[in-house]
Amino acid sequence: MKMRSVVVIGGGPAAITFSRTLKKLKPEAEITMFRPEAHSMVYCAIPYAIEGLFEPSKVFKPDELVTEVGVDLIRRKVVSVDFKDKHVVDDAGCGGIESQDRGRQEEHARHRRPGPQ
Numbered sequence: 377m378k379m380r381s382v383v384v385i386g387g388g389p390a391a392i393t394f395s396r397t398l399k400k401l402k403p404e405a406e407i408t409m410f411r412p413e414a415h416s417m418v419y420c421a422i423p424y425a426i427e428g429l430f431e432p433s434k435v436f437k438p439d440e441l442v443t444e445v446g447v448d449l450i451r452r453k454v455v456s457v458d459f460k461d462k463h464v465v466d467d468a469g470c471g472g473i474e475s476q477d478r479g480r481q482e483e484h485a486r487h488r489r490p491g492p493q
């Protein structure tokens with residue numbers, strides 16, 4: 377199977393594991409992850425952070441978990457998915473994959489590479 381572009385919606389444990397595993401199996405896959413949160417989180421650590429047993433920052437997973445393997449991370453919520461046209465739209469009104477919009481999508485993804493917020 378030829379693998380080109382993949383959109384992963386979400387940045388939880390399933391999304392991270394899927395993206396990293398797919399990159400390992402198909403390094404040529406172009407993966408774009410949409411995640412509305414500023415950080416992926418270690419949920420089971422939240423009660424301990426609330427209790428003050430360790431720093432709240434320890435609850436955050438580093439974005440590098442996905443960006444270092446070549447996943448484009450877009451901090452946006454997906455608002456619609458068109459499976460027929462293979463097109464997604466985020467809450468900024470941008471999106472697209474394997475469509476005539478692809479050039480715009482790549483430009484959009486480049487501008488939304490992770491960085492300080």
Ligand SMILES: Cc1cc2nc3c(=O)[nH]c(=O)nc-3n(C[C@H](O)[C@H](O)[C@H](O)COP(=O)(O)OP(=O)(O)OC[C@H]3O[C@@H](n4cnc5c(N)ncnc54)[C@H](O)[C@@H]3O)c2cc1C
Pocket residue numbers: 385386387388389390391410411412413419420421422423452453454455
């Ligand atoms: C406080 C707490 C403690 C927990 N402790 C444990 C534990 O000790 N052991 C254990 O096994 N489990 C624990 N869990 C449960 C565990 O965190 C979940 O089972 C796990 O997070 C599920 O992973 P997931 O990737 O399937 O979904 P989620 O972690 O729910 O991730 C879903 C992702 O999809 C994103 N998303 C949803 N809609 C959209 C959209 N339209 N566009 C873009 N992104 C979208 C969300 O923003 C999120 O990033 C705990 C959960 C909580 C809240």
